Amino acid sequence: MDETGGGEVSSAMKSLLRILRTRHWHMGLGATLLVLTAAVAALGYWYFVVPTRFTVAVGPPGSVEARVVRAFAQTLKDRGRDVRLRVVDFDDVRQSGEALQNRLVQLVH
Numbered sequence: 001m002d003e004t005g006g007g008e009v010s011s012a013m014k015s016l017l018r019i020l021r022t023r024h025w026h027m028g029l030g031a032t033l034l035v036l037t038a039a040v041a042a043l044g045y046w047y048f049v050v051p052t053r054f055t056v057a058v059g060p061p062g063s064v065e066a067r068v069v070r071a072f073a074q075t076l077k078d079r080g081r082d083v084r085l086r087v088v089d090f091d092d093v094r095q096s097g098e099a100l101q102n103r104l105v106q107l108v109h
Contacts, residue, residue: 051084057105059090069109 056073058066066089073085088105090096099105 051082053084053086054107055086055088055105056107056109057088057090057096057099058109059092059096061089061091065109 056069058069060066066087069085070087073087076083076085085107088099090099096105096108100108
């Protein structure tokens with residue numbers, strides 16, 4: 001073998017390695033885009049499907065207002081609406097107001 005034949009093999013090998021590196025780069029980019037697309041789809045699903053949740057302070061326990069809010073929360077859940085209410089009982093209106101001020105609840109009835 002002379003030097004020109006060896007140079008051609010070396011040149012062909014370099015070209016092949018360059019092509020393989022380029023293909024792997026594209027595969028890596030494709031995999032990255034696939035993962036990002038799946039993440040965006042999952043976030044979109046979570047944003048549009050998972051219901052919004054609110055905590056409601058009611059009181060006193062067993063009062064008409066407490067029963068109405070609980071019935072409303074159950075109706076929202078039964079009908080599959082995209083809002084859910086978690087009802088928290090307090091002994092009086094003052095405690096409900098304090099819970100709202102302390103951000104323990106989002107709504108007061």
